[in-house]
Amino acid sequence: MKHALRRLRTVAVALSAGTLGLSLLSVPAAEAYSVQPLAPHSERAPESEQFSAEGVTTVGELRTINGSLSYAQDGGTQIIRHPGASYVKVHFSSLRLAHGDYVTVSSPDGRESYRYDRYLNRATGADYTTDGQPGFWAMSVEGDTAVVTLRSTRASRSSAATIDRFWRGYDRAEIAQHNFTTQSVCSTDARRDVVCYQTSHPNEYARGRAVARLLISGGGLCTTWRVGNTNRMLTNKHCFSTQSAVSGSEMQFNYQCATCGGSNPGAGTKVSGATLYKVSSGGSNQLDYTLYSVNNFANIQTYGTLYLATTATTTGTRMYVPGHGDGSPKRLSIYEDTQNGANCTVRNANYNTWNISYSCDTSGGNSGSPVLNASHRVIALHHLGGCPSNQGAKAHLIYNEIASLIDNG
Template identity: 30%
Template sequence: MRSIHLFCLTAGMLSMAGASSSLAGPVDPDVQLPVRVANIEEASQRLNGWLAPGHSPSMVVSRPGATFLRLHFSTAYIPDGAWVELTNASGEVVDRFDADDVASGSTGEGYYAASVEGDTTTVTMRHDGSNAGRAFSLVVDSVDVGFASITSRAVIGADQRERPACVLATDATMYRRSQAVARVYGFGYVGTAWRVGAENRMLTNHHVIGNHQNPADFELWFGHEHAVCGGSNATTAGTKVRGGERLVGDAGRDFQLFALNAQEFSSGKVARYGYLGLDVTPLAVGQPIYIPQHGGGRPKQIARMDDAGRSCSIASSAGNMRRYACDTEGGSSGSPVIDRQSHRARVLHNSSDGGLNQGNAIEVIWPSIRPYFANGQVPSSSQ
């Protein structure tokens, strides 16, 4: 029988996770910190017993008024032929995992299930009937309880950001490249990350996922955007996957390169979103750019125009930093700043300064991440 048992987090560890563990360390006051969108509450809900034919035991986890729930399991003992389903208030299956999924996604301190939108989720133990009498045990020891975020913005003048569906009507290539950008969530905070190259590689800021953290505790949400250009606020379902191995990060240049969960990546779940290439040549002032982002943790927006109706462009350089008048806000941290001509990433956005937004140039990050790409070659974009 294949099963997993995970030990409980201590109260001190939970307190740390709920307070500031998503922040990687001291940061500049102008850095656009990940935006807090959830409180982490201790819990003690159990579902255990013995599997019986025709019976699928379940428990309900509810936090009235929550925008989403993300459950952490300290114990997930799942026999062969059994699996766990998480459904939302409408009965739709949002997450499904078995012992192998827990083994590949556990950090050694527990297992995070995918987040469920809304304030209620039902946890059900399913099985194929071949394992009658087998014991099972699930223990939820903490719940991330989402709330609507209120953020301080770094919008320059009026907010010119657009929904991807609006961009699609006039620039299909820009829309397609922006699909590689994902919302990243962990420990109550949201930021932005993106897939780089054809291999299993993701890039974000170090202040979003620090060197002391395990990306497996984070969730990446691809395709989270408004379904139409205007009017309705309905969003697409998208695809949620968990992080995997941390590869290399640096606080000074504020980057973190990591992988998605290997099992989920191999399944092809994110293949349809494509990936961005890099350009590591010096970036000139005046170069037109655009920034796909999840500011405030909301559905994806794309900044491509300034208040004068011109294409956003590189306004100035200061050391490793490149500055621009594209609109961003907290939660946009980790977004790619993309060359409007080559559609390759040129800057990793992280902050604002002196009325402009800014990030570290890819050419100063590339030497550190180069060993993690095949033959040390600069990755190209998907088609």
């Protein structure tokens, strides 16, 4: 993965009800959500710092903040906004907090909020990601605005925190602009929001709950999912394959629309990557898997899990694919072309040594999606697009390599 975040120039951002610096806005906490936020003075980081990985959908850009504030009292709020962004992910290069002090990174409506103190203990505070450099990344906040608030009992003018960078998510048009996509929607796109099938296909809907959106190192996008009864996750090797990338990534469960055809997904549940266990050998046209675990596993257990098929599938087997193509809220691909038409089926169960093929609709961002049969076992790990032969790595071959590392039920 060509993604190495170099040390960038840092800017001290003191969080408070203090003075206004450049176009960064500081307002009292009580007024934080009624004041129109200003866009922070920020610059796009150099191209060498932007996310870039072959076969992975780029969904955001890294920006640096240039400005500083000092704080004088508790209750200060710093607004970080990039108009039109789909998410904001803030980096603290340092926290200088006394015992009992903390900062929160929240959405403007407060529905999504992450709390951090000097100890950065995931058991007592919020989750976070790291990139091997000083400091940490707060969990991403949906939308174009992150509200960063300091809570302190100290009366001091010293700096409490340093914010030097943030990722901002692209909108739909920008995602299309920044990504080359192989034609993987075969004929008419028959994918629908998962909630559309809650009544007609309750089992497919339920199994899809174990599937999450994977935000890679702040700027890349794939799909990932729980496998087996323990804390294990699968995605593609070409999505990430190193411990540093696992530690720098978020897994977002329950990111799906509340109504069929709506545009109303909630933030869901976000956890960070923990431990890299195994990566497949060979290239991205072979088994192409990464097995890893997450932090705060208890937070995602209610979403269920999936199990690998341990024997080869057959041509003509009915199948379906849940996933986050294009970074969209979770969709299900059940039909080939039209609703209630022909079901998706395996076109060739032995396309080559490692893969099966199908023409069920996928797109960039579906990399890492599970391909399930009518018995709701995973028969393949989707990783290659190209109609009419989209491809998934054979799940029984993956099972043979990771059986000792998972509890497959």
